[in-house]
Every structure is written in C-alpha cells, then in structure tokens.
Amino acid sequence: MKALDILVAGGGIGGLTAARALHRAGHHVTVAERSPHHSTTGAGIVLASNALHILAALDVDLSEHGHPLPSFDLVDADGAVLQRIRPQRPAGHGEPSRSLARSSLHAVLHDHLPGEVRFLAGRAVASVRDTGRAVEVGFTGDGAVHSYDAVVGADGLRSTVREQLTGPLPLRYSGTTCWRGITDNAGFTNALESWGPGTRIGAVPLPGRKLYYYLVTTAPRRAPEPGWPDGFRRAFAHHRGEPARLLDILTEAPPLHHDLEELDTPVWGSGRILLLGDAAHAITPNQGQGAAMAIEDAYALALCLAPGTDGALERYRTLRHRRVRRMQLASRRIGKISHWQSRPARALRDTALRRLPPFAAQNQYRALVEPALALLRKP
Template sequence: MAHAVVAGAGIGGLTAALALARNGWQVTVLEQAASIEPVGAGLAVAPNALRALDVIGLGDEVRKLSAIQGEAGLRRPSGRWLSRTTAEDAAARYGDSTVLLTRSALVGILAARLPEDALRLGTRAESADPGTGLVTLTIPTGGTETIRADLVVAADGIRSRTRAALFPGHPEPVYTGVTSWRAIVPCPGAVGASETWGAGLVFGVMPLAGGQVYCYATAPVAAGLRAESEKDELIRLFGRWHDPIPALLAAADPDAVLRHDIYALDTPLPAFHSGRIALLGDAAHPMTPNLGQGACQAIEDAVVLARHVSPGSPTQITGGLAAYSRERLARTTPIVRRSRLIGRISGWRDPLAVALRDGAMRAAGLLGPAVAVRQFDSVFRWPA
C-alpha cells in the first residue's frame, strides 16, 4: 500500500491524513508535541470548509457540536451597527451558515478518526527528500530514524522547516504590525456574534455551544511586546466599548487569555509542491485571521490534495501534486491578499480615514443584509 507521511497534527494535517486514508493511502502522522493540544480558542467553520468536511464524512458531526452564527455583523465601539447579516441569509445563499466551535473540539473529532497507530507523538520531521521521499525523524528517545514515503505532506505550520528547505531564499512570513488576543469566556446569557472596529482596534465576539463565548481582539503594536497581565491590557484597550464586551472581559480567566503576533506570507510561493512533497495550510499560505479562513483553507487543501493524488507510480503522484499546486495557488492567493487588505483597513487609525471607512460600511449596510452576504461569494462558494 502506498505510504503517506504527514508532518503536523493540526487541523490541516489531520484532515489530510483522513482524506488520504479514505482514498487508499496508508498514513503516518508525525507530531512533535507529546500530545495534541491545539493552540487557539474558538474557530469559525465557514460553508466552504463544511462542504470540504462533508467529503470525508465529518461535516454533520461538526455541525452537531457547533453553535450556528445567528445575527452577525460589524459595529462601532459605541455599539452602533455598521452592517448586519443573519444565519438564514447565509444559508439561503450558500446552503450552510458559518458554525462556531472550539479548535480543540474540531481537532478531537479529526484525531479520533485516524487509523489505528497512525499518529506518532513526540516525533518531529527534521527533513524530507523531495526526490526519494526519505523522511528523517527525531524520535522521543532523542535519536533519529529514517522512513520512506511515497508522499510527504508538510503541514508543519507558519514557520515550516519544509517550506524553507524547498524554497530557500523565498521571503518568510512578515509581521503585520498587529498582535492578537483570544479567550473563551463563560457566559450564561444569550450573546450575538459581532466584530467591532475602532481606531486601529478590533474586538470580536462569537457565541459557542455550552454557554461559552469566544472573544478575540487585535491592536497595532511592535512585535514581541507582552503585558504583565494580558487581561488587564484588554480591559485598558476595550473596557469602555459597548456591551457585552466589558462584562466578557471581566469574566475572562487571566490565565486563559492567549496572545500571539500576527504574521502573513505577502509573497506567494511559486508552487505548493516539489517532487513528492506537498505543502498545506499555514506551511503553504500563512494568512491573517481577518476573513476567518486560515483553518478553512487548510481543510480545503487537504481534500483537494487527496482528490488529485491517488496511490500509484511516482509519475502519477508528482503529476497529481502539480495539479494540486496549480489549483490551490489559484484559490488561496486572492484570499490571502483579501484578508491582508481587510486587516489593513480595520487597522486604520487616522480619524478621517476611520470616519470614511465607517461611513462606507454603514451605507452598504443600509442596502440590506443580502449586500453584506454577497461580499463572501468568492470565498464561500466552493467548489465553484
């Protein structure tokens, strides 16, 4: 049986392993951590990613464990709405609404369905040869091991060692000038979904199942800065914004507030493959979170990869990888650029620019929710 080695047990890597296994591959998933502990808090799974999960038979399970994004939209710090949409609007247009769940819940669903003994924890892929498929590993005992693969899937994240080895000299992801905070907060009452834009500041609220709310925020700062208390920093920045933001911040566990600087790959790679190796997810196209498509595009990557790469001769595999690379470059490049643009616009701080931005958003919102929903056609209508 043809053997695929997947480096990285995040959402993209796990989805790729499941999709490949369904298509007749023996899979081995390498994860350098001692356990699967996903970084992050909440996750929005958009209609395009739900359709991709349907391909591997997990879409309905994800829907059952998720909260549906009901009324949602953009607001000002005062609470005034700039634009609004509803789950019904999205479902009518795309066949699904966006669902919300914790990242750990989605990783748990995926990991539970891996073939027996497919996952190797505490094992890092040090290098992979695109010509032979030889993968050199660092194993839990501290030694090294070499295994042969017919296909290597590098889902090793934004700082991908594999990407750097395949494309030496290509620009690395750059700091976008924005840091982010994330937290899951208990909230017994009903809270709607919203994203609020201020002068360079953003705060998002996403209701989850089980009386929880996922909160996220961004602010422009120098890279690497950290606060003594990230919760207190959030209260300083957002504590006077509209309800329910102050109450959510007050309820947040200080130890559960995550902070990470945001990086993106502004210069697209020339390809997402080389020889027998495919790049996937953040290893291929790191993007800002402004469209909520990072994990969604990794899920798409995985399903498209498995569709193009059937077990067969080396020529068939490399030909399939070339087709995967062409398709996914064309798909992800405009999404990466659009997400980056939205991040820049939401980060405007000049008062005149902010007023013009908010006025334009408000004018579009007055045309009705259908106008706001249509802005996502190129993203959510997949496959085209």
C-alpha cells in the first residue's frame, strides 16, 4: 500500500477520528481546523455501542471519561414509562452506551492524535480542486496552493468542502427547534426522554454529577425564542412528573439553541474528495446517532483508501450509503411521530409503545450495532 498525503478538513469528532484511522493505516495526515482553539463548546453526547466499538478498535478508551447508561426510559407527558430500553450487552462486545460532555470527547480524541499528525488550528479551507492527479487546496488568508493526494471533508453541516463540489445545497428543516445545555444533576439517575404534544424533554446523567438536557418543540424556522423562564414553562407545560422537574432545577436559559436541520440526501464526494459526518449526511438527532455515523464513516474511509485513491469514492459510497440512509430516514420518522399533537394519535402511539415486546427493542438494538461489528471484521 502506498502512503497517501491526506488533508482532513475539520477537527471535530469525525475529523479527529478519521485522522487517527488514516494514520494507523499508514498515511501522512494533516488536519485543518478553522477554530484557533480546541473545542470547548457543545452540550452532552450519548455514544451507543456501535460508536464505542469503532473507537475501541482505534484504541480510544472512554471508560474513564463517560457515564455508563445501562438503560433509557421513554416516557409520556405524565412521566409514565412507555418503553424501558435495556440494550443487552453482546458477549465480548463491551458496554451498550456511554454519556459524556462533547468537550470531553473532543479532548480525548485530540489527545489520541499521534504526534506525526499535523494539526493546523485556525486554518479554514477556502477552495478545493481535484486535478485528477491530486487535490489543490487553498486556505483562507494564505495565497499559496497546497497539494494533497486526497481530501476528507469533515467540516460539518455547512461544509465549505461540500459546497465546492455541489454549490450551495438547501438544508431540510425538520420542523423542530432544540435548546441544549449541561447543568448540575439534582437526582436524575437514569437517561430519559418525555414525549408531549409537539414537545420533548430529555435528561441524561453525565460524570461529575452533571446532567445533559435538551428541550425540543415544534416551531417555524427561526421562530422567536420563548422568554426565560415563563415562556419555557408555558411551552413545556404539558410535561409532568420527573421530566418537568428539569425546568425547576435550571437556573438560567439553555445556552445552546439550534433549529434541527439536515441534508435531504447523503453526498459522499467527488473523485479524490470524500465527505464524512454532517458534511456528507447531516441527520436529525432523534436516534442520537449523528456522531456515531461520523465515527463509523471515519473507520470505513480508511478501509476504502487502503488500495489507493482510484475507486475509493465508489468503495466508500457502497460501504456507507445504505446504512446511513436507513438511519437518516428512521430519524425523520421518529422526529415526526414523537411530535404528534392530536390526542387520539398520541394515545395510539403510546399504547403501541407500551405493548411493544422486549425482543422488538433488542432487534432494533442489534440492527444498530451489528453493521458496526461487520465493518470491524472487514480486512
């Protein structure tokens, strides 16, 4: 195998994982990150078993950096359990899931970058051009042209690299907007999500007696934010029981607010320019699989570049498209169902969830995890 000179555009979770995977495969890797500082933003994250398997294969150990989540409760607006999801641990395949602050995950991945990987902080990609023999790259504030054997676009939902290939693509708005943050944990012992009429509340324990939370509501794009605290209390007034307690313990408005947007369909790249994570297939967070898909992408991309750049894009698309597209469409469906507002529709949904047999949830979990295990078995 010939060692390639590869630029990874973007130093987030997917980009750092790709840099590690590509270096382990024997390539020369440069990471260009537009931010001049290591990321300290973001709220919390839950990594399911599929992501943990991939990271473990790359010798990234999160056992000291996360909170184990043996189960997850889906509850109705009154706080009654609709479904208690207890992913069974596959023999020899580690924990089902783990929660941690996004900044902690980013720091762990950055600390695991090999010294040979060149990290360019404060360097944003301005242009990319595939000449057929190499990819010419221009950086903002730098008049020089830099040449690489391949470029990996890991620069997020509003990817500059993707826009160089496709032009501006309209983002698909989910019809929902989300507030997130981290606060002190005042007694939440289990991860939960509450479904109300057109709203959701989520709470996930983190290490250090912290709590990751999110509040989601149906709203027009760029709708005005409700006032704090009374506007939020009115917006989520249908939630009772333990989920409603979240609003009682918050001492300030959530720090992060985003309309939930995604790409309509995946875009994998062109020629020697390959995309991963949100740059390729931004997914609504309704299954908590956005970062996990980027981590899987990173591992797959290293496999697909092993024989060289010729045919790498098609190998990569073949390996990832069906898996990611299923995840993308399933997340859309969950987003719609979870925000049903009519009382009869919600009653029907809640009854169906209560009656779902345990083996059905286990089958869903296996469908989540087994493709990642199959990816790890590929030569």
